[in-house]
Amino acid sequence: MKKFPPWLSNILMPFVGIVVTLVLWQAISGRVVQSRQPDGTMEESKAGLLKDLPGPITTWEKTRKYVVEPFAKREELDQGILRFTWYSLVIVAKGYAIALALGTPLGFLLGLSKSFTKMFDPIIQILRPVSPLAWMPLGVVLFSNTGRAANELAALFTIAVCAMWPTVLNTAVGVRAIPQDYLNVARVLKLSRWQTLRRIMIPATLPYMFTGYRLSLGIAWLVIVAVEMLTGRIGIGNFLWNEYNNGLYTSIVLCIVTIGVVGFLLDRAMSLLERRFKTA
Amino acid sequence: MAFLELKGVSKGFGTFGHRTEVLRDLDLSVERGEFVAIVGYSGSGKTTLINLIAGLQLPDSGTVSINDLEVTGPGPDRGIVFQNYSLLPWLTVRENIALAVDQLFPNWSAARKRQHIDHHVGLVGLSHAVDRRPAELSGGMRQRVSVARALAMDPQVLLLDEPLGALDALTRATLQDEIGRIGSASGKTIVLITNDPDEGILMADRIIPLGAGPGATLGPSIVVDLERPRDRKALNHDPRFKAIRAEIVRWLLGPGAHKSTSVSRKLVLPDLEPEDLDLPRTLFGVKRVARRRSEQVRENIELR
Ligand SMILES: Nc1ncnc2c1ncn2[C@@H]1O[C@H](COP(=O)(O)OP(=O)(O)O)[C@@H](O)[C@H]1O
Ligand SMILES: [Mg+2]
Numbered sequence: 001m002k003k004f005p006p007w008l009s010n011i012l013m014p015f016v017g018i019v020v021t022l023v024l025w026q027a028i029s030g031r032v033v034q035s036r037q038p039d040g041t042m043e044e045s046k047a048g049l050l051k052d053l054p055g056p057i058t059t060w061e062k063t064r065k066y067v068v069e070p071f072a073k074r075e076e077l078d079q080g081i082l083r084f085t086w087y088s089l090v091i092v093a094k095g096y097a098i099a100l101a102l103g104t105p106l107g108f109l110l111g112l113s114k115s116f117t118k119m120f121d122p123i124i125q126i127l128r129p130v131s132p133l134a135w136m137p138l139g140v141v142l143f144s145n146t147g148r149a150a151n152e153l154a155a156l157f158t159i160a161v162c163a164m165w166p167t168v169l170n171t172a173v174g175v176r177a178i179p180q181d182y183l184n185v186a187r188v189l190k191l192s193r194w195q196t197l198r199r200i201m202i203p204a205t206l207p208y209m210f211t212g213y214r215l216s217l218g219i220a221w222l223v224i225v226a227v228e229m230l231t232g233r234i235g236i237g238n239f240l241w242n243e244y245n246n247g248l249y250t251s252i253v254l255c256i257v258t259i260g261v262v263g264f265l266l267d268r269a270m271s272l273l274e275r276r277f278k279t280a
Numbered sequence: 281m282a283f284l285e286l287k288g289v290s291k292g293f294g295t296f297g298h299r300t301e302v303l304r305d306l307d308l309s310v311e312r313g314e315f316v317a318i319v320g321y322s323g324s325g326k327t328t329l330i331n332l333i334a335g336l337q338l339p340d341s342g343t344v345s346i347n348d349l350e351v352t353g354p355g356p357d358r359g360i361v362f363q364n365y366s367l368l369p370w371l372t373v374r375e376n377i378a379l380a381v382d383q384l385f386p387n388w389s390a391a392r393k394r395q396h397i398d399h400h401v402g403l404v405g406l407s408h409a410v411d412r413r414p415a416e417l418s419g420g421m422r423q424r425v426s427v428a429r430a431l432a433m434d435p436q437v438l439l440l441d442e443p444l445g446a447l448d449a450l451t452r453a454t455l456q457d458e459i460g461r462i463g464s465a466s467g468k469t470i471v472l473i474t475n476d477p478d479e480g481i482l483m484a485d486r487i488i489p490l491g492a493g494p495g496a497t498l499g500p501s502i503v504v505d506l507e508r509p510r511d512r513k514a515l516n517h518d519p520r521f522k523a524i525r526a527e528i529v530r531w532l533l534g535p536g537a538h539k540s541t542s543v544s545r546k547l548v549l550p551d552l553e554p555e556d557l558d559l560p561r562t563l564f565g566v567k568r569v570a571r572r573r574s575e576q577v578r579e580n581i582e583l584r
Contacts, residue, residue, distance in 0.1 A: 181366035184336055187354040189383045189433075199379060203370045 022056050029055030039056045054250040062250035076234065077242055081258050088224045088235035089262070091152070095159025096220040100213060102160065103167030107212070109166065111175020111205075128165045130159050132223040146252045151231040160225045166215035174208025175201065214270035221263045281348060282309030283469055284333070289342035291328055302328050303366060304495040308341070308488065310471065315463055317472040317480030318498075319528055320490030326473045327363060329490070330441045333471060334358050346437065350500075356384050361443045365422045367414040373401060374410045382532045384433055400428040403462060407490030420451035427459060432464065436465065440472045444479065453512065456482055464508065477528045481521060482510055499531040534544045 005010060023212040044257035046052070063081075065072075070082035109118050110124075126132050139154030139161075146153055182204055186196040213277070228237030235253055282405070286308040292301035302325040310316050320326050331337040332344055335354040344351040367376050377397045385393065401410050404424035414422050430438055442451045443459065460483040461465055463470050474480050480487045480491070483503055489499035504524055515521045 081475060179366070181362055181364060184354070184360075184362065185366055185368070185379075187336060188334065188358070188360055189356055189380055190354070191383060195383070200368065203368070208369075 017205045029053040048206035059250045059253045063254040084239045092220045092224050095156045098160035099106045099163040103164040107168045107171025110172035132162045132226045137160050154225045158227050159220050159223050167212035170208045170212030174205035178204045196260040210274040210277050283312040284310040285345045287343050289339045291339050300494045306498050315470045315485045317484035317487045318490050319477050319480045321492045324496045334360050356433050357436045359430035359433045361426045361430050361440045363441040365426045368524045369414050372411050373425050377432050380433050400432040404428045416504050419447050438468050438470045442473050488530050520559050
């Protein structure tokens with residue numbers, strides 16, 4: 001592989017990987033075979049290693065109307081794939097904002113106070129692995145008396161409570177990792193508590209905070225499908241669920257690919273941002 | 281009474297039972313405007329001593345006082361140049377110094393602050409790098425910024441904790457001359473910590489060796505009565521310079537410094553049986569397993 005300059009192989013190699021994956025996918029997916037019955041009629045049946053898995057070609061043929069007009073709105077449940085994605089992104093953005101707004105100060109408290117950590121770390125460790133599928137019904141119950149906003153609030157609650165933890169934990173680690181020297185500078189200058197927080201602690205913690213923010217965004221996006229399935233909010237997860245109920249498996253594949261690509265792009269964007277805050 | 285005084289200062293770390301005393305019963309007095317160097321082994325407690333003077337740590341017993349006032353905490357009257365620069369990496373040179381200036385002289389006009397910062401950056405010869413961040417500076421330049429920041433605080437005492445320890449020999453020599461010059465010109469009281477006797481002699485008015493820890497004590501004070509400005513090339517052949525250096529080294533290597541450094545560790549021999557190379561190797565070179573003395577079954581045959 002020495003023949004290629006690095007930038008070319010950086011493009012070429014992933015491309016090769018994608019092609020290989022598509023070929024493998026096509027190979028194991030189901031295909032339609034026609035066989036002549038004894039009575040002369042043609043009968044269609046499926047064959048293949050995974051009979052019910054639509055291959056890439058079938059998927060493209062069946063779902064192209066969602067892709068070529070990505071922002072179309074034909075009916076409530078028949079919209080372009082990016083339009084569905086947009087609905088989901090909006091709700092994720094709101095829930096994510098709540099997660100950061102709660103998680104960052106909580107992380108600071110944990111990082112600053114040993115007794116606070118001792119008190120609440122076990123609880124955090126218990127709440128952290130709880131699945132969104134478990135939080136969602138609680139959210140619905142909690143906000144059931146808010147009328148039309150109930151679904152939205154339950155969704156925000158679930159996203160926030162699931163996505164918060166990486167921010168909390170990374171911020172806490174970042175605060176604990178602030179070099180004593182920086183704090184000594186603050187002490188020698190007699191900076192006030194508020195000044196020390198603003199001028200020293202927050203900038204010193206930023207790289208860790210952004211690592212947390214990136215991981216939290218990943219989780220927020222992961223949770224959206226579950227949230228939309230349970231609440232019936234319009235969005236890409238809800239679209240996936242409806243199409244499953246309609247037996248349209250190609251749309252499921254399209255949704256999976258879209259969710260994956262969007263998640264990947266979000267992560268890229270966040271890590272660019274993260275790198276900007278890395279201080280040497 | 282001297283300007284800076286330490287009386288019977290002891291400091292240790294660790295909790296009861298696992299406690300090691302780092303500094304034992306130190307007495308030190310420094311006159312106003314004096315440049316004192318404390319020379320000691322690494323790990324002997326030099327940083328601890330400077331932290332005690334700075335008020336970043338408090339002594340277990342004894343008192344530190346400046347101007348007859350007991351030190352109870354850190355403050356801007358004692359400017360420190362930390363061993364590892366401790367510049368804030370997200371701020372430029374100007375912003376790093378401005379953090380100190382804004383905090384200490386809040387009533388100054390913006391123009392005056394700016395002029396004050398520019399003056400001190402110029403003093404250490406970094407005017408061209410004033411808008412760079414620490415990551416874009418060499419070690420020597422960072423240390424200059426650190427010195428400029430400490431001087432810009434206009435402290436009564438300047439504390440330098442091995443300021444040149446991490447630098448290469450050439451940069452070190454340049455900065456020794458520079459800091460020596462700036463220090464004497466400022467007329468400030470200066471305590472320099474170093475592990476290099478030559479550095480101390482080149483820069484200071486008086487040298488006090490610090491013995492090895494744990495339980496390090498200060499040695500006798502040795503006055504450096506050499507003309508300033510001191511030229512390092514000429515100094516190497518100066519008999520007075522050699523005599524002073526010999527005195528410092530003698531004390532550091534002598535019984536005074538080593539009182540408390542006897543090795544109390546018991547050496548434990550490895551618990552492996554030596555391999556008998558006379559035994560033929562097995563055909564496939566199967567590794568012989570190392571045998572441990574403690575695992576050997578011992579049979580005592582008693583002969584009657
Ligand atoms: N905060 C601390 N807690 C425990 N031990 C410490 C602490 N600070 C320093 N020590 C110990 O005190 C000794 C002297 O440290 P230090 O003052 O940094 O030495 P030096 O600056 O002369 O190299 C070392 O053995 C170090 O392990
Ligand atoms: Mg030190």
